[in-house]
Amino acid sequence: MSTAAAVSSRQVGQAAKQRVKNGMMKDYKQLSKFKLSSLVVMTAGAGFVAGSGSSIDWMGFLLTSLGTFGCAACANTLNQMYEVANDQMMSRTCNRPLPAGRMGLVHAAAFAAVMGACGIATLYYQANPTTALLGASNIALYAGVYTPLKQVTIANTWVGAVVGAIPPLMGWSAAAGQLEAGAWILAGALFSWQMPHFLALAWLCKDDYIRGGFNMISRMDLSGRRTALAALRHCAYLAPLGLLAYVAGSTTQPFAWEAAGLSAVLGVYATRFAMSPSQQSARKLFKMSLLYLPLLLLGMGVHRQPNPHMSMDELQGRLVALSAGLWFDPWGSAVSALDALNEGVNTLADRISEGLLTTYIKCPSKVLCEAEAETEEAEGGRKEGQALQRK
Numbered sequence: 483m484s485t486a487a488a489v490s491s492r493q494v495g496q497a498a499k500q501r502v503k504n505g506m507m508k509d510y511k512q513l514s515k516f517k518l519s520s521l522v523v524m525t526a527g528a529g530f531v532a533g534s535g536s537s538i539d540w541m542g543f544l545l546t547s548l549g550t551f552g553c554a555a556c557a558n559t560l561n562q563m564y565e566v567a568n569d570q571m572m573s574r575t576c577n578r579p580l581p582a583g584r585m586g587l588v589h590a591a592a593f594a595a596v597m598g599a600c601g602i603a604t605l606y607y608q609a610n611p612t613t614a615l616l617g618a619s620n621i622a623l624y625a626g627v628y629t630p631l632k633q634v635t636i637a638n639t640w641v642g643a644v645v646g647a648i649p650p651l652m653g654w655s656a657a658a659g660q661l662e663a664g665a666w667i668l669a670g671a672l673f674s675w676q677m678p679h680f681l682a683l684a685w686l687c688k689d690d691y692i693r694g695g696f697n698m699i700s701r702m703d704l705s706g707r708r709t710a711l712a713a714l715r716h717c718a719y720l721a722p723l724g725l726l727a728y729v730a731g732s733t734t735q736p737f738a739w740e741a742a743g744l745s746a747v748l749g750v751y752a753t754r755f756a757m758s759p760s761q762q763s764a765r766k767l768f769k770m771s772l773l774y775l776p777l778l779l780l781g782m783g784v785h786r787q788p789n790p791h792m793s794m795d796e797l798q799g800r801l802v803a804l805s806a807g808l809w810f811d812p813w814g815s816a817v818s819a820l821d822a823l824n825e826g827v828n829t830l831a832d833r834i835s836e837g838l839l840t841t842y843i844k845c846p847s848k849v850l851c852e853a854e855a856e857t858e859e860a861e862g863g864r865k866e867g868q869a870l871q872r873k
Contacts, residue, residue, distance in 0.1 A: 509579040513562060513593055514555035521775075522649045526550040528779040529653025529668055532732055536788040539657070545608040546656040550649055552601020553617040557645075559594035560625035563587055565694075568633070572694040574687060609656035616655060620648045636699040639680055647673040658789055663797040664732040671723045671778065677716035678752050679771035681709050685755075685764040706759025713767065714752040720745035729804065730797050731790035733782055740781045748774050 530543050562569065562580055566587075569575035579585040598621055606614035624645045631638035647669040654665035684691065684698040685706055691698045703709045724741020727733045751770045755763040 505584075509585055510593060512578050513559045513580075513585075513590060514551075514597070515558040519551050519554035519558060522554040522646075523547045523551050524776075524779070525646075525672055526649040526653035526656075528782065529650030529655075529665065530657045531653075531783055532650075532664055532668060532786060533654035533657035533662070533789050542609070542656060545604055546613070546653060549601045549604035549608065549613075549617065550652055552597045552599075552604060553621055554601075554649075556594045556598030556601060557621045557624040559590055559597065560621070561629045563590050563594070564625070564629050565632075568694040568696065572690045574690050575694070605652070605656070610659055612660070613652050613655045616648055616652045620645055620652075623648075632696045632698075634697060636697055636702070638697065639677070639684070639699060642680065643673045643676040646676045658791065660791075662789070663730045663792045663794050664727065664789065666794065667723055667726045667730060667732065668782075671720060674716040674719040674723075675771065675775055675778075678713035678748060678767055679775075681713040682755065682764045682768035682771065685709050685759070686761060686768060706764075707756060710752065710756035710759050710763075714749060714756050717745055717749035717752045720748065726797075727782065729800050730792050731787055733785040733787055737781055737785035740785075741778060744774055744778055744781075 527543060527547055530546050531538060562578060565575075566580045569578055570581040575581065580587070580590060602614050602618050605617045623641070628638055628641045628645055631641055650668040650672055651661060651665050654668065655661055658665075681699065684700040685703075688698070688700040692701055699712065700706070700709050721742050723745075724733070724738040727741070728735055728738040748767075748770055751763075751767040755767045
């Protein structure tokens with residue numbers, strides 16, 4: 483009995499330790515905002531792929547992703563350390579480890595320090611100093627600027643969008659060793675995408691943000707139209723970015739069409755939100771934004787071109803030449819079709835003006851009269867021929 487009791491006690495102890503371990507891992511995931519950090523890693527990975535040459539260094543891709551995750555986890559933990567009191571007031575965040583009391587600030591600070599140090603070191607030694615500097619800067623910007631601003635000004639959303647635009651720069655820098663035109667185009671896409679995404683979320687969680695003391699645009703926007711119009715404006719900013727990526731040599735031509743189409747669809751949902759601001763229209767815009775980003779990045783990967791290492795000055799020169807009609811036509815097939823249609827219309831107009839098609843555009847009564855006249859003339863000719871034969 484004593485042996486069985488000892489075995490049972492040991493099993494109970496092991497089960498308890500396992501529960502504690504599982505709970506701790508769950509808390510670490512919440513501290514790191516695992517889903518958000520994974521999204522950050524995805525955008526950095528997209529930058530790495532887009533910034534690569536004819537072949538992709540997959541080991542470099544993996545190490546860059548790990549380093550980026552470490553930086554993101556550090557920034558998110560520091561954010562929660564600053565906002566413990568605010569998170570306690572919000573139903574969406576009150577069960578996080580710090581506001582719920584499952585973890586202390588010292589423990590969280592140690593986790594942030596380890597994740598940040600590992601992330602920056604990985605980026606420095608396995609990528610390059612530029613990428614590591616971007617990672618460290620993003621931690622500082624997110625935790626030191628964006629987080630305090632959330633309780634001060636609605637401009638925090640735009641600062642947060644800058645934070646979200648940096649990871650693709652990190653990926654591009656890790657692959658190419660420098661920041662080039664294509665990197666800034668991808669960063670611009672991430673910046674503008676975040677606006678409809680987070681503005682829709684701000685409207686959905688409007689009451690929760692007010693309870694938490696956060697100064698979002700939705701707090702002072704009773705009708706919701708200001709929030710919706712800001713989202714719609716950034717949907718419009720997304721429209722030409724596919725064309726810019728094509729002009730920069732980062733993608734093939736079809737991506738320009740696909741990116742414009744995706745931004746148009748996102749714009750439809752933003753328009754519906756603007757015309758009828760509600761929880762339902764905001765939720766639909768939010769869900770569409772979640773679908774938009776992976777589709778955009780997937781399209782960019784499918785139509786990827788080896789990195790041409792184009793500078794911003796070279797891109798500007800191509801855009802000037804394009805506007806003057808001196809460079810290749812990015813809408814090739816469509817413009818050729820329009821030219822052919824225009825030529826056909828002009829030819830048709832010329833033929834009409836020359837009277838070559840007049841037989842086909844007479845009124846029915848005139849056609850009938852002319853037919854009768856031709857019949858009478860033919861009959862008269864036949865009778866005249868018969869008379870000559872009798873003579």
